Amino acid sequence: MVLRRFIFTTLAVLSTALSLARFQGSDRCLDVVNKYLDKAQAYAAEGQWDLSGAYTATILMERTYRVYAEGLEGDQSRLIASRGVGVWNEALPGAINIEFVDKPELADIVIKYQPKVLVEGEDVYGYIDWTRTIGVRDGRLDGWAQATISVSTMETSRRKATMDRLTHVTAHELGHFLGLGDCDRKGSLMGPALARPVLKPSFEEVETLQNMREEARRIRWQAVFAQISRNRRKV
Numbered sequence: 001m002v003l004r005r006f007i008f009t010t011l012a013v014l015s016t017a018l019s020l021a022r023f024q025g026s027d028r029c030l031d032v033v034n035k036y037l038d039k040a041q042a043y044a045a046e047g048q049w050d051l052s053g054a055y056t057a058t059i060l061m062e063r064t065y066r067v068y069a070e071g072l073e074g075d076q077s078r079l080i081a082s083r084g085v086g087v088w089n090e091a092l093p094g095a096i097n098i099e100f101v102d103k104p105e106l107a108d109i110v111i112k113y114q115p116k117v118l119v120e121g122e123d124v125y126g127y128i129d130w131t132r133t134i135g136v137r138d139g140r141l142d143g144w145a146q147a148t149i150s151v152s153t154m155e156t157s158r159r160k161a162t163m164d165r166l167t168h169v170t171a172h173e174l175g176h177f178l179g180l181g182d183c184d185r186k187g188s189l190m191g192p193a194l195a196r197p198v199l200k201p202s203f204e205e206v207e208t209l210q211n212m213r214e215e216a217r218r219i220r221w222q223a224v225f226a227q228i229s230r231n232r233r234k235v
């Protein structure tokens, strides 16, 4: 989940070509959390509603996510993080709700703006490590996500990244957090990084998230109805 510098080296261009092959020619954006939906469905089928619900929660992301952002001067880290979140909420209202916290240990999402972001020796625009967890929280079985996002503050070794670039990279990495994979379509938010920053998800990107969430809601309702009918039978 590395946002490679498309213009950085020939190798980066090659790796984009490789991912095209891996995606088997599809230009649709991938949803990388399909397996969580599959699990939600499988547990629902077994009547394990709590577990099923916990898995759908990792897709629906209805909680308020606590964000800690650092690295830029003054309020800039929070400003850019808010903009990145705004990119998604504008396209898909309620895509992600956040509140800022003052300490990284209190956060679900830590966003670090730093001059250099290296992944396996490669200088990249940004990357994310996310986890989705099923566990007991506030006394009940639940599912949630956490992430650490790194964003490079430099466009090249000499030129600082613009506000738009920082917003683009933040929004791209948040796209992974929400469940999207990298997309091979140039010019889309989840696509390879081009010279011009992208500040809006494509129709397909929004649709992929929407479909995923609708499916999670359908599974959840299925579980609710199944429980209602089971209780009726008991009466």
Ligand SMILES: [Zn+2]
Pocket: 001, 002, 003, 172, 176, 181, 182, 190
């Ligand atoms: Zn990516």
